[in-house]
Amino acid sequence: MxxxxxxxxxxxxxxxxxxxxxxxxxxxxxxxxxxxxxxxxxxxxxxxxxxxxxxxxxxxxxxxxxxxxxxxxxxxxxxxxxxxxxxANHRTCFPKQPLKLQLELQASSDYQLLVEERNQYHGELAMSQAEAEEYETLLRRFPEKESILHPLKIEAIERSSMILGKMKALTALLANIEL
Known part of the structure; x- marks a missing residue:
């Protein structure tokens, strides 16, 4: 046997x-x-x-x-x-990934997520600024429509400022994150 x-x-x-x-x-x-x-x-x-x-x-x-x-x-x-x-394994023989590697991967994916979010805001900022510029052009072409166009232009400028603030906050955070 x-x-x-x-x-x-x-x-x-x-x-x-x-x-x-x-x-x-x-x-x-x-x-x-x-x-x-x-x-x-x-x-x-x-x-x-x-x-x-x-x-x-x-x-x-x-x-x-x-x-x-x-x-x-x-x-x-x-x-x-x-x-x-x-x-029969009652516990794993070795960790699936060392804790340090898991934390690095998490930080890396968080960093990547923040970069993508900032890039999205960058695109929105460009659109909002282009919108404000277009309202300005329309105001010069149609001065009689100022009562309609001026509030729209102000709204686009304020939206641009808000998006720029979000972008700056993300950029500052990304500059201080160490990978």
Whole structure:
């Protein structure tokens, strides 16, 4: 009767399902990153693989050849004598994304959102100013319509001022945000 040994789900997928053999840590990491259900940091994945592989070497399930970055890991005879099962993960082996990276991505998306909003205001400002200029042109062409055109021109100028204020506030905020 074969012994059973529990392996973390990512290692089980690599060694049993993908039948990975004669590999380096980086090759295993790359295979792990290709898996559809894995979302994470390549450096954290490499560390995870390194720890798991060293544990399997110490247990005699993997053999090592070479040194340093040229190290290659192969399945030992003991590996084939044991039945491996996937360990149910009660917690994740590694974070999906490190907290620092999550915060950077959030800050980056917030920054991008603010830039887009400022650009939208820039377009609205140009339209509002063009509208005020057009009212001025119409006033010169039709002075008898001043009672209609003058309030519209004032309204367009006020709208331009309000949009310019919003744009300046966003520009100041963007200048003070560090990415």
């Amino acid at each position: 074969k012994k059973t040994k529990k392996l973390m789900k990512p290692m089980y997928n690599l060694l049993i399902k993908s039948n990975l053999n004669n590999f380096s840590v980086l090759q295993a990491r790359d295979e792990l990153l290709k898996m559809p259900n894995f979302i994470g940091d390549p450096n954290e994945a490499r560390k995870f693989i390194h720890r798991q592989v060293n544990h399997l070497v110490a247990s005699g399930y993997l053999d090592v050849t070479g040194t340093g970055r040229a190290k290659r890991f192969t399945k030992s005879a003991l590996f084939y004598q044991v039945k491996f099962i996937a360990k």
